[in-house]
Amino acid sequence: DRTAAHVERAVSDWITLNVGGKHFTTSRATLLGKEPLSMLARMFADDKNVYLMNPSAVDSTGAYLIDRSPEYFEPILNYLRHGNVILDKHMNPRGVLEEAVFYGIDSMIPQLNKLIEESHNSSGSNQALT
Amino acid sequence: DRTAAHVERAVSDWITLNVGGKHFTTSRATLLGKEPLSMLARMFADDKNVYLMNPSAVDSTGAYLIDRSPEYFEPILNYLRHGNVILDKHMNPRGVLEEAVFYGIDSMIPQLNKLIEESHNSSGSNQALT
Amino acid sequence: DRTAAHVERAVSDWITLNVGGKHFTTSRATLLGKEPLSMLARMFADDKNVYLMNPSAVDSTGAYLIDRSPEYFEPILNYLRHGNVILDKHMNPRGVLEEAVFYGIDSMIPQLNKLIEESHNSSGSNQALT
Amino acid sequence: DRTAAHVERAVSDWITLNVGGKHFTTSRATLLGKEPLSMLARMFADDKNVYLMNPSAVDSTGAYLIDRSPEYFEPILNYLRHGNVILDKHMNPRGVLEEAVFYGIDSMIPQLNKLIEESHNSSGSNQALT
Amino acid sequence: DRTAAHVERAVSDWITLNVGGKHFTTSRATLLGKEPLSMLARMFADDKNVYLMNPSAVDSTGAYLIDRSPEYFEPILNYLRHGNVILDKHMNPRGVLEEAVFYGIDSMIPQLNKLIEESHNSSGSNQALT
Numbered sequence: 001d002r003t004a005a006h007v008e009r010a011v012s013d014w015i016t017l018n019v020g021g022k023h024f025t026t027s028r029a030t031l032l033g034k035e036p037l038s039m040l041a042r043m044f045a046d047d048k049n050v051y052l053m054n055p056s057a058v059d060s061t062g063a064y065l066i067d068r069s070p071e072y073f074e075p076i077l078n079y080l081r082h083g084n085v086i087l088d089k090h091m092n093p094r095g096v097l098e099e100a101v102f103y104g105i106d107s108m109i110p111q112l113n114k115l116i117e118e119s120h121n122s123s124g125s126n127q128a129l130t
Numbered sequence: 131d132r133t134a135a136h137v138e139r140a141v142s143d144w145i146t147l148n149v150g151g152k153h154f155t156t157s158r159a160t161l162l163g164k165e166p167l168s169m170l171a172r173m174f175a176d177d178k179n180v181y182l183m184n185p186s187a188v189d190s191t192g193a194y195l196i197d198r199s200p201e202y203f204e205p206i207l208n209y210l211r212h213g214n215v216i217l218d219k220h221m222n223p224r225g226v227l228e229e230a231v232f233y234g235i236d237s238m239i240p241q242l243n244k245l246i247e248e249s250h251n252s253s254g255s256n257q258a259l260t
Numbered sequence: 261d262r263t264a265a266h267v268e269r270a271v272s273d274w275i276t277l278n279v280g281g282k283h284f285t286t287s288r289a290t291l292l293g294k295e296p297l298s299m300l301a302r303m304f305a306d307d308k309n310v311y312l313m314n315p316s317a318v319d320s321t322g323a324y325l326i327d328r329s330p331e332y333f334e335p336i337l338n339y340l341r342h343g344n345v346i347l348d349k350h351m352n353p354r355g356v357l358e359e360a361v362f363y364g365i366d367s368m369i370p371q372l373n374k375l376i377e378e379s380h381n382s383s384g385s386n387q388a389l390t
Numbered sequence: 391d392r393t394a395a396h397v398e399r400a401v402s403d404w405i406t407l408n409v410g411g412k413h414f415t416t417s418r419a420t421l422l423g424k425e426p427l428s429m430l431a432r433m434f435a436d437d438k439n440v441y442l443m444n445p446s447a448v449d450s451t452g453a454y455l456i457d458r459s460p461e462y463f464e465p466i467l468n469y470l471r472h473g474n475v476i477l478d479k480h481m482n483p484r485g486v487l488e489e490a491v492f493y494g495i496d497s498m499i500p501q502l503n504k505l506i507e508e509s510h511n512s513s514g515s516n517q518a519l520t
Numbered sequence: 521d522r523t524a525a526h527v528e529r530a531v532s533d534w535i536t537l538n539v540g541g542k543h544f545t546t547s548r549a550t551l552l553g554k555e556p557l558s559m560l561a562r563m564f565a566d567d568k569n570v571y572l573m574n575p576s577a578v579d580s581t582g583a584y585l586i587d588r589s590p591e592y593f594e595p596i597l598n599y600l601r602h603g604n605v606i607l608d609k610h611m612n613p614r615g616v617l618e619e620a621v622f623y624g625i626d627s628m629i630p631q632l633n634k635l636i637e638e639s640h641n642s643s644g645s646n647q648a649l650t
Contacts, residue, residue: 084224
């Protein structure tokens with residue numbers, strides 16, 4: 001039955017990630033579309049001809065476990081959805097940079113570095129140290 | 131039994147959305163009332179005479195899955211409830227603009243553009259880049 | 261058994277609201293005490309001699325569904341608990357005003373209008389538009 | 391069996407509070423240790439020789455129901471854990487003061503009053519009114 | 521079967537902590553890697569030859585109970601993941617310091633003290649008192 005197969009495939013395209021204890025629901029298309037060669041994309045690629053990373057473990061609800069910050073993952077996922085780097089004012093751009101480097105979303109990095117530079121020029125207090 | 135039918139219809143008018151992993155509970159009237167021709171309204175329209183978008187997949191609790199930012203959806207949904215664009219001070223108006231464009235809530239866009247312009251004029255630091 | 265009846269009544273005085281997808285637990289006394297003629301109080305009044313609003317629908321956990329902002333409901337509920345209007349610094353007082361008007365908590369409105377006026381006098385950026 | 395009894399007692403020393411709809415997990419030792427005569431401590435005291443307040447009702451998960459603000463309870467509980475009054479920058483100290491008075495954590499009050507005074511001296515906008 | 525054993529071990533390396541009522545999911549490698557002699561690392565060490573702290577109690581979902589602040593634990597856990605101290609602008613660094621001292625993550629302490637000093641030099645208002 002072609003309809004059933006179609007529905008089944010559509011459902012399997014929804015993916016829930018458990019990032020550090022918080023659930024994010026997205027689609028395989030979002031994870032793969034913007035940066036197909038990133039580590040995050042390769043974790044969920046379904047092309048059997050390319051090298052696949054080991055699939056992550058899942059929690060009791062079936063969400064894929066990722067041992068990273070949930071807060072700083074949010075602007076990463078939004079970037080994969082619409083292509084813009086958007087951070088709220090209280091958010092430390094260095095936290096997002098750590099995640100972009102970890103997930104291999106390289107096209108975010110120059111923009112995050114520019115945000116970090118700008119925030120050093122303004123108040124200077126409560127900035128992160130390395 | 132007219133009473134039972136009435137109750138049943140009333141219950142079905144409550145809709146839960148799973149936006150990027152977070153649940154929002156609202157009513158069909160809220161989603162349809164303010165901008166009936168928006169993409170969001172058409173997803174949940176029950177008028178059988180107009181073109182309907184494919185209904186979204188649902189999660190295990192029956193909530194409609196939408197692959198977008200939960201944080202920036204909140205002022206969108208509040209706008210549909212009462213008609214005013216209200217953002218907290220830490221929130222980046224560009225994040226809300228992305229969602230207004232995606233959901234097709236066109237009447238929010240001029241107000242969001244004005245908020246974006248104003249926030250560029252003030253501090254300038256930690257603003258989003260394109 | 262008077263003790264059992266007493267316990268049963270006490271338990272039924274706890275009420276959980278599902279406001280826009282977020283659960284708030286409070287007591288009937290809190291909802292009714294401060295502004296007994298407000299729309300919110302009348303939704304949960306148990307005096308059979310006065311006009312009662314239609315009880316709201318409940319979700320699968322038994323929480324009463326209200327199609328409004330959860331974030332801006334928090335200072336409303338705190339006000340009903342202790343009688344003071346207290347907002348965090350990032351919170352837009354216009355968001356709280358919309359909810360106070362909706363729920364009919366009239367005694368909050370002058371204080372919220374004063375907070376709105378003060379916030380216009382200070383920074384001016386990122387304020388809501390009408 | 392002494393070991394089993396020991397484990398059972400240890401487990402019962404963990405207490406979950408449902409404060410306004412949000413769950414907080416802590417230990418009886420934390421609730422009793424810092425201010426043993428506070429209302430909060432007396433709610434959970436197990437000394438049968440002193441006057442006990444009526445135990446609170448519990449929700450379906452066994453958490454003790456308290457009809458107060460969850461947000462402003464957090465610094466109260468942290469204070470009971472380590473003895474320091476620590477508030478984030480966006481948090482209104484008047485909200486925490488309301489809770490300290492309610493729970494009877496008297497040793498926090500002078501420090502909270504000092505924070506309130508300092509925040510009036512700085513920006514002045516968006517402060518709470520009485 | 522070596523494969524099954526391998527999978528079983530990998531799954532058991534995921535650990536969920538219930539810190540003050542909030543769940544954090546991480547791996548044993550993250551908890552042990554950066555500061556193997558810290559109190560936090562020793563709670564989850566599986567080397568049978570060294571002294572082990574008493575394992576913590578678990579909640580009904582199997583998460584290890586820790587009676588501390590969830591909010592201020594987040595930058596601690598991120599530090600264990602990537603080695604950098606990163607705080608959002610609204611967060612009080614003194615709250616994080618309390619947790620670093622509690623968990624024994626000594627290498628964070630000089631950086632947190634520097635952040636505390638810097639935040640005293642800037643605005644001064646709403647800082648914590650001791």
